[in-house]
Ligand SMILES: Nc1ncnc2c1ncn2[C@@H]1O[C@H](COP(=O)(O)OP(=O)(O)OP(=O)(O)O)[C@@H](O)[C@H]1O
Ligand code: SF4
């Protein structure tokens with residue numbers, strides 16, 4: 001195992017064997033007739049080996065761009081820049097943006113795998129589920145017999161009947177079964193990292209929650225690291241150890257799930273939590289966030305949240321905030337994070353909630 | 361199930377009344393299959409009264425018949441059994457001109473409106489918002505002058521917060537956000553001055569953070585225009601938000617049947633049916649270290665095929681509380697407490713259920729574990 005030192009997001013030195021993928025100054029721009037559209041803006045993120053990271057943000061905030069960036073899969077004519085490093089658990093660090101097409105193809109299934117919303121479009125409708133497994137194994141020169149054994153096991157881990165599902169065509173399965181089959185397919189080559197972009201969005205809530213609980217089992221059994229991207233904060237909060245919140249093409253807050261839920265320090269995160277229909281919140285206190293998200297061609301100067309933020313002052317309009325440490329495991333991009341808890345109180349009682357603004 | 365015991369409902373005539381409603385779809389089987397056509401039992405034996413200024417939220421898994429029941433309620437789906445009436449007039453008799461028709465079908469249709477799940481696909485992409493919204497007025501209120509028509513559209517746009525209204529009226533659907541499209545769909549329904557609107561997953565496609573805003577808007581308008589709503593959602597927290605704010609009910613559907621119905625807060629805080637409890641488990645609660653590592657509290661993850669619903673209690677194949685008797689007998693509706701009905705033997709303290717042996721799935725027998733959806 002290679003161990004070397006690097007600087008993490010908050011500037012500390014630590015051993016990189018903890019990090020599986022590292023993004024620095026990652027940007028995606030599209031040149032559009034209306035102007036330059038910066039749809040991912042200067043993102044720094046470390047994904048830690050063995051964690052489940054939840055990435056949340058509203059529609060159009062750049063979540064899918066972040067996912068594609070991790071695998072150098074941004075669609076044309078988008079331009080991706082920055083530094084993306086993958087640390088295999090054995091072997092040298094890999095500069096993802098410097099890979100050849102063939103190297104990238106291997107990295108994508110064998111090391112880092114992706115699942116997208118809507119399994120139907122990820123499957124070839126004229127090929128049986130088994131055909132998909134065989135094709136994937138062969139394209140990557142994996143042993144077919146061993147691979148199919150793994151496929152059987154994975155499918156039953158996901159509460160599917162392997163024989164029956166393998167013989168089926170995608171349209172013969174229900175949405176929930178199809179999405180589970182796709183998850184099994186995406187880990188059949190034993191990747192280290194599974195990136196899922198809204199993997200359950202088209203399904204009903206019971207199926208979503210069921211899949212989440214199966215994912216947790218899968219992660220333990222196969223030693224996976226997971227990134228789960230969604231607009232649905234409460235859903236992913238049940239699964240993730242750590243969360244990263246996106247607003248207007250940037251990450252604005254990162255922290256352990258408990259810290260985000262109990263002590264979110266960014267005014268946007270707090271408003272997002274308060275706007276979520278929730279069985280435990282008093283009915284009268286759910287509120288929506290005033291205003292709307294910015295257009296990527298025309299992001300407000302200074303802190304991009306200032307037009308919607310109750311704490312905004314002249315400084316917020318004039319300059320963009322940097323990350324501040326709320327604690328060693330919790331960072332926020334806001335000048336006035338210490339005042340956020342008081343200015344935007346939560347509408348549900350959080351058990352054992354720490355004192356306002358206090359770092360844990 | 362009926363709740364005609366509700367004090368607010370007592371002595372009031374229902375706006376829409378469903379009696380023993382059944383909707384079965386015949387599905388032609390494969391090309392080389394010459395057996396009997398298969399029947400999908402989308403809705404079975406539902407009794408439901410909806411009153412003026414009433415809200416009923418229907419919840420349940422995908423494929424459990426929520427949308428079909430909703431559409432039957434507003435006369436868009438003809439039931440294959442039972443009856444649906446509007447202010448005492450049988451809707452399908454009116455349509456067929458059977459008997460003395462007191463309320464013409466045309467009037468019934470315009471009184472019962474729908475907002476669809478997908479805000480994008482329900483709006484014509486080649487028409488500006490003004491054109492889209494004028495169309496129903498032209499059709500149903502042909503005597504209205506063009507000027508009045510435009511005036512009414514603009515004032516409704518303003519009503520739903522789309523200001524300046526002339527700006528929005530001149531846009532095409534692709535120039536609107538998801539939330540704005542859904543507002544246009546809401547305006548279109550409201551322009552008919554309906555008595556009842558079916559909102560079919562009308563907030564599900566919106567971002568979590570926009571759902572409360574849309575529901576607040578519908579609640580506001582419900583008060584202002586005295587409209588009733590049937591609100592279909594797979595998400596219990598949305599159903600609760602919408603129904604509880606308006607003093608309405610939540611109805612829980614499973615495989616075509618209404619298995620529990622009651623006042624919103626009762627269903628959330630005191631759920632009786634084992635299936636309702638499962639739906640509650642599925643609803644995230646934002647407390648740290650919530651139920652994350654729990655296994656789903658069902659014996660099988662996938663819903664059985666509605667073509668072939670299990671005998672006895674339809675939930676017995678997945679119910680964590682199921683006993684032998686649940687496979688053999690169909691539970692009736694029990695009145696749990698006032699205005700709250702549940703279809704489960706556990707409601708009856710003296711039922712033989714309590715002495716019946718537990719159903720145990722043999723963990724080693726592969727087939728038991730797996731889904732039945734593709735049987
Ligand atoms: N091919 C493209 N060309 C130009 N702009 C694009 C393209 N694809 C996406 N965008 C823009 O990039 C921004 C971020 O999009 P992205 O798809 O990452 O959002 P998202 O957070 O995943 O949203 P959602 O929750 O709706 O999936 C949006 O403003 C979007 O309009
Ligand atoms: S930096 Fe200023 S505008 Fe931005 S979130 Fe913080 S307080 Fe609000």
Ligand code: SF4
Pocket residue numbers: 633634635673674675676677679680681682683686691703704705706
């Ligand atoms: S009747 Fe039996 S199977 Fe049906 S819900 Fe009640 S306990 Fe479960």
Ligand SMILES: [Mg+2]
Pocket residue numbers: 063064065197198
């Ligand atoms: Mg996306």
